[in-house]
Amino acid sequence: xxxxxxxxxxxxxxxxxxxxxxxxxxxxxxxxxxxxxxxxxxxxxxxxxxxxxxxxxxxxxxxxxxxxxxxxxxxxxxxxxxxxxxxxxxxxxxxxxxxxxxxxxxxxxxxxxxxxxxxxxxxxxxxxxxxxxxxxxxxxxxxxxxxxxxxxxxxxxxxxxxxxxx
Numbered sequence: 107x108x109x110x111x112x113x114x115x116x117x118x119x120x121x122x123x124x125x126x127x128x129x130x131x132x133x134x135x136x137x138x139x140x141x142x143x144x145x146x147x148x149x150x151x152x153x154x155x156x157x158x159x160x161x162x163x164x165x166x167x168x169x170x171x172x173x174x175x176x177x178x179x180x181x182x183x184x185x186x187x188x189x190x191x192x193x194x195x196x197x198x199x200x201x202x203x204x205x206x207x208x209x210x211x212x213x214x215x216x217x218x219x220x221x222x223x224x225x226x227x228x229x230x231x232x233x234x235x236x237x238x239x240x241x242x243x244x245x246x247x248x249x250x251x252x253x254x255x256x257x258x259x260x261x262x263x264x265x266x267x268x269x270x271x272x
Contacts, residue, residue: 163190165249165256166225173263173270177237183210184260186229186247191220194251198229202245204262206236216249238264 166187174180186198195215203209210232221228229249243262248255263270 163188163192163196163251163254165229165247165258167256167258169259169261171261171263171270173265173268174235174238175267176240176264179237180235181232182235182262183230183232184247184258185227186231186249186258187225187227188216188229188249189221189223189225191222192216192251193218196229196249196251198231199248199250200231200233200245200260201248202243202260203233204235204238204243207233209233235262238262240264 166189168187170184172180172182172184174182184200188196195217197215198211198213200209200211210230213229213231216228219228229247231247241264243264245260245262247258247260249258250256
């Protein structure tokens with residue numbers, strides 16, 4: 107029974123991540139003005155003029171939530187959605203996770219690239235949380251190119267059962 111439950115949880119987690127990847131767009135996930143700066147970076151890249159000082163990227167600061175049952179170990183993951191372009195690798199990190207959390211970090215660096223003005227889920231961090239008591243646990247995902255560091259807020263809500271719509 108444990109194996110089926112884990113398989114079901116993993117399938118649910120993957121389906122949720124894919125849905126988030128398809129659902130998040132610049133209009134719902136970006137701060138005002140970031141779309142125009144990402145478009146400018148794409149325009150500069152098209153002319154071959156992008157260098158480290160001109161690269162423009164934005165990590166969505168849309169708060170991601172996981173709502174999980176209390177007092178059991180839980181598997182989940184969070185996805186960093188990035189728009190724009192970057193000419194140096196992006197490094198992923200997590201801060202503020204509950205003690206005892208095991209993550210897929212260190213995450214390999216995300217190679218230089220461009221998503222234009224479209225937010226794409228490129229920074230995936232999976233984790234197994236230890237059994238936690240009821241409450242909200244706040245953390246954040248960070249991405250850095252070595253010069254600029256951006257963060258995305260994360261809330262892990264521990265409650266009676268699975269699902270944030272409760």
